[in-house]
Amino acid sequence: xxxxxxxxxxxxxxxxxxxxxxxxxxxxxxxxxxxxxxxxxxxxxxxxxxxxxxxxxxxxxxxxxxxxxxxxxxxxxxxxxxxxxxxxxxxxxxxxxxxxxxxxxxxxxxxxxxxxxxxxxxxxxxxxxxxxxxxxxxxxxxxxxxxxxxxxxxxxxxxxxxxxxxxxxxxxxxxxxxxxxxxxxxxxxxxxxx
Numbered sequence: 001x002x003x004x005x006x007x008x009x010x011x012x013x014x015x016x017x018x019x020x021x022x023x024x025x026x027x028x029x030x031x032x033x034x035x036x037x038x039x040x041x042x043x044x045x046x047x048x049x050x051x052x053x054x055x056x057x058x059x060x061x062x063x064x065x066x067x068x069x070x071x072x073x074x075x076x077x078x079x080x081x082x083x084x085x086x087x088x089x090x091x092x093x094x095x096x097x098x099x100x101x102x103x104x105x106x107x108x109x110x111x112x113x114x115x116x117x118x119x120x121x122x123x124x125x126x127x128x129x130x131x132x133x134x135x136x137x138x139x140x141x142x143x144x145x146x147x148x149x150x151x152x153x154x155x156x157x158x159x160x161x162x163x164x165x166x167x168x169x170x171x172x173x174x175x176x177x178x179x180x181x182x183x184x185x186x187x188x189x190x191x192x193x194x
Contacts, residue, residue, distance in 0.1 A: 001170045002123045003130040005037055005180070006140045008163040012052040022055045029162050034059035036164065036182065042066060043126045046118065047134030048074040056162055057134040068134070073118040076136040077111035080104050088157075091138065095153035112142040119143055123169055140165065147174035 010026035010033070022030060037060055045061050046069040047054045053075075054068055061068045081104025084090050094100060094108045101107040115135070122131050135143075141156040144165060160181060168175035 001128065001168055001175055002126055004119065004122065004167040004169060005130070005132045006143065006165040006167055007033060007057060007132055007134045008137045008140050008159055008161060009053040009056040009134065010162040019051050022052055026052070026161070030056045030059050033057065033162055033164065034063050036180065037132065038063050040130050043129030043131055044069060045132040045134070046071045046074065046122060048076065048136060050075055053134040053136060057132055060132065071118050073114040074133060074135040074139060077138045078106050091156065092153050095156070108142055111139055112146060115139045115143045116146055144177060148177065
């Protein structure tokens with residue numbers, strides 16, 4: 001059985017630049033990802049070619065002494081080639097109509113297909129291994145939906161930055177999945193509450 005850790009990237013300040021880096025909060029959260037997965041016997045780490053996904057798994061890769069294998073198939077799904085007035089509504093439409101694509105965009109079906117190509121290859125390469133896949137929220141949810149049709153828009157909307165889903169797969173069959181991301185405890189403040 002292959003155990004996949006689907007890691008959604010940590011927080012990055014919003015811009016249209018796909019090469020945007022993690023924010024300082026995102027860098028701290030990436031250290032937490034390394035803390036949570038550092039004890040696992042990882043066979044490999046693969047990540048989207050986009051900077052924020054790679055940066056989210058870099059502390060873990062450094063800790064484990066593993067290279068990060070770049071995967072274009074794990075990149076963010078392009079919603080459209082123009083500025084989006086209502087991002088949430090646009091994403092919801094693509095979940096309601098999986099074959100629909102906005103102009104210059106990619107449908108859920110197409111994005112899921114390319115994400116699953118990576119998953120299938122990784123499962124074939126590591127039939128008894130544990131592997132991290134650093135990716136993006138939409139693609140993570142679409143990959144998971146292939147194995148569990150109950151996953152949909154509401155699940156996507158519930159994802160945090162970062163987030164970690166443990167997915168157990170044998171061939172094309174899901175054995176189970178669960179969320180394993182645990183945010184660090186809040187720092188106690190000595191300041192009086194108002």
